[in-house]
Amino acid sequence: MALAMACTVMALWFRPWRMLAGPLLTPALAALALLPWLWLLPQKMPQGLQVQLSGACLLVLMLGWPLAVLVLSGVVLAVWLLGHSDPAAALSQWVWIGLVPATLALGIGALLRRWLPPNPFVYTLGRGFIGTAAAVFLSGVLLETAHEWAGGAPHEQALVARWLMAWGDAFLTGMFSAIFVAFAPQWLATWSDERYLKSPKP
Numbered sequence: 001m002a003l004a005m006a007c008t009v010m011a012l013w014f015r016p017w018r019m020l021a022g023p024l025l026t027p028a029l030a031a032l033a034l035l036p037w038l039w040l041l042p043q044k045m046p047q048g049l050q051v052q053l054s055g056a057c058l059l060v061l062m063l064g065w066p067l068a069v070l071v072l073s074g075v076v077l078a079v080w081l082l083g084h085s086d087p088a089a090a091l092s093q094w095v096w097i098g099l100v101p102a103t104l105a106l107g108i109g110a111l112l113r114r115w116l117p118p119n120p121f122v123y124t125l126g127r128g129f130i131g132t133a134a135a136v137f138l139s140g141v142l143l144e145t146a147h148e149w150a151g152g153a154p155h156e157q158a159l160v161a162r163w164l165m166a167w168g169d170a171f172l173t174g175m176f177s178a179i180f181v182a183f184a185p186q187w188l189a190t191w192s193d194e195r196y197l198k199s200p201k202p
Contacts, residue, residue: 001091007069007099016067023186027062031055031071036078039093043083053165054139056102057132058173062180064189065106072098096143104135109190118195124181127190129174137166 020028035055042052059068076094080087108131116122140162180187 004091004095004099007103008073011066011069014066016064016070019064019067019189024063024067024189027187028067028071031059031062032074032078035059035071035075036082039075039079039097040083043085052097053169053172054097054101054136055169055172056098057105057135057169058128058176060102060105060109061127061173061177061190062187065102067189068102069099072102092143096139100139100142101132101135104138105131108135118198120181120196123191123196124174124178128177129170132173133166133170136169137163140166 038053038055056068056072059071062068063071072094076090076098079085079093080090083090085093105127109127112122112126112131116126141159144158144162177188181191185191185193
């Protein structure tokens with residue numbers, strides 16, 4: 001709860017709703033309409049180790065971190081209202097499937113901007129594909145570690161499953177980021193034609 005509230009307060013401090021006056025309104029509404037159904041899938045699966053796609057890293061690329069945090073808040077609220085999970089499970093999903101991967105993706109993106117050249121392939125493969133895989137997997141590792149520290153029984157093959165699901169998330173994020181770069185760059189708040197498509201100096 002402390003982590004969730006800290007992220008929410010920090011996101012609100014940036015007043016990200018101002019970005020909805022432009023082209024980002026469409027992807028924000030689409031995320032609110034589609035992402036809850038993706039997050040509800042584990043409730044329809046057999047009991048056991050429940051892993052799922054996140055979509056948080058794609059939201060960060062599309063909306064920026066502050067607005068992505070607010071959209072994820074709406075997503076988890078819809079999941080709680082439409083599904084049958086208790087508030088604690090919804091909170092855990094909000095933090096470990098949404099906020100933590102989104103924050104890690106923000107940090108990985110900052111490192112790539114700092115140390116790698118501004119190239120479209122760095123953006124789509126680095127931030128969209130490899131960065132997403134790293135962020136989602138690290139979030140899963142942190143979740144499993146916190147679960148064990150809290151006295152929970154370790155799940156066999158849990159990290160293997162989270163590793164595989166992280167690459168599924170990476171594939172979707174990398175694919176959509178490449179499509180949006182080519183056909184709808186206005187839907188990517190983290191994309192800049194001036195930065196990534198500028199001509200090299202002679």
